[in-house]
Amino acid sequence: MEIRSTTDKDLDVFVDTLHAAFGRFPETPAEGAGVFWSALELDRGLLAVTADGRPVGTAAAYSFELTLPGGVLVPAPGVTNVGVLPTHRRQGVLTAMMRHQLTEVRAGGEFLSVLLASEAVIYRRFGYGPATYTQRLTVPRHRAALARPRAGGTADAAAAGSDTGSVELLRRAECGGILEEVYDRYRRAQPGALSRPHRWWASGAGRPPVSRAPRYVAVHRDADGVPDGYASYSLGESDTLTVDESIATDDAVSTALARFVLGHDLVSQVVFKHFPPDHPLRWQLADFNAGQLSNHTDWLWVRLLDVPRALTARGWFTDGELVLDVDDPFLGEHGRYLLTVRDGKADCVPTDREPDLSLDVSDLGSVYLGGTAPSTLVRAGHVRAHRPGAAALADALFRAERAPHCLHWF
Ligand SMILES: CC(C)(COP(=O)(O)OP(=O)(O)OC[C@H]1O[C@@H](n2cnc3c(N)ncnc32)[C@H](O)[C@@H]1OP(=O)(O)O)[C@@H](O)C(=O)NCCC(=O)NCCS
DSSP: OEEEEOOGGGHHHHHHHHHHHHTOOTTSOOTTHHHHHTTOOGGGOEEEEOTTSOEEEEEEEEEEEEEETTTEEEEEEEEEEEEEOGGGTTSSHHHHHHHHHHHHHHHTTOOEEEEEOSSTTSSGGGTOEEOOEEEEEEEEGGGOOBOOOOTTSOHHHHHHHTOOSEEEEEEGGGOTTHHHHHHHHHHHHSTTOBOOOHHHHHSOOSSOSSOSSOOEEEEEEOTTSOEEEEEEEEEOGGGEEEEEEEEESSHHHHHHHHHHHHTOSSOSEEEEEEEOTTOTHHHHBSSGGGSEEEEEEEOEEEEESOHHHHHHHSOOSSOEEEEEEEEETTTTEEEEEEEEEETTEEEEEEOOSOOSEEEEHHHHHHHHTSSSOHHHHHHTTSSEEOSTTHHHHHHHHHOOSSOOOOOOOO
């Protein structure tokens, strides 16, 4: 079996093979399927081909930018379109493609890659760890009143009660470039967020941001009329208002948009589909238990390919020093690093000092964006702490300015 890179000429065979892996039928394409595939970057695609020339597996990557803690933007290939024909499963085809892909990513100068996992049991063996999480929040309309913000909160919280901006109601098709501009401002400051390439917005390539179906969009504008947030939504069965995306460039805007959707008439409940783990809305409701969280799930998985580069790239918020012993069984690599954080910047150098923590590269991927506490992985038996206090120090060090969150599907 050979793993080979694809070119534009391979589009049909790539799509056919992937469809067969997922048990779908490319011969009856859904409306807009061609546009969907125009997001593919075929120079980053892979085909697994048998000795007699039959394609049996696919993998590809989109060239995204990922926001690290501290608002640092780095290139992040988003691994996608992974499939192996049912006739060729469990024979190492995916393993060979993953090895090939990681080698190429590293050779191209990128030091991490990301993906969304169809099943959580697949990718840890290749060095990926779940790094961001998402959930759903459901608020019954009759319990949706917001409390008055208490004095002494942050400027954002104070502003939340006295929004000086305005909300304009548009249909999705009328939004022009507004959503793309707002999303881009938001994602640059949100750890764990991915860029969305222009063509995904402009031509609906890939999974069109927001939705392909008709949507209303509440666009928030600041006092000068500049758009700074939006909430896209639809009203469905049982008078449920579902918010696909609520994107805001600060907390006051987020609150104004929540107030808008929670105040919609003739609605029984409001469902926020992608609710960040640390979102303040539940605390803003007069009735804390009005908001019910559900569908908590992994979202972005991270795979580090160069530990010192990755650790020195992100921003840090607590000073400290840790020795990390990192094992990378899939790539057959091992390194011990002294991580020293001072004034928001890290230094990371090889060391032979005794380790504070021993961990697998997939666990380092999980804690990298600050969304998973190292102490949780110690308690789970994934990470070994070699001295008392090491896990707590790691928790303090790896924490980000806010919980990482990603709502882009790819
Ligand atoms: C997931 C998929 C790509 C795996 O491909 P594959 O070629 O069978 O994987 P490999 O043979 O390289 O498997 C490597 C290891 O992972 C395990 N593994 C792979 N997929 C698994 C799954 N879905 N569930 C449990 N274990 C899995 C294998 O058992 C094997 O374990 P081993 O090394 O202990 O023997 C394939 O099953 C598939 O196409 N599934 C449907 C589409 C899909 O889910 N794609 C992923 C999108 S994110």
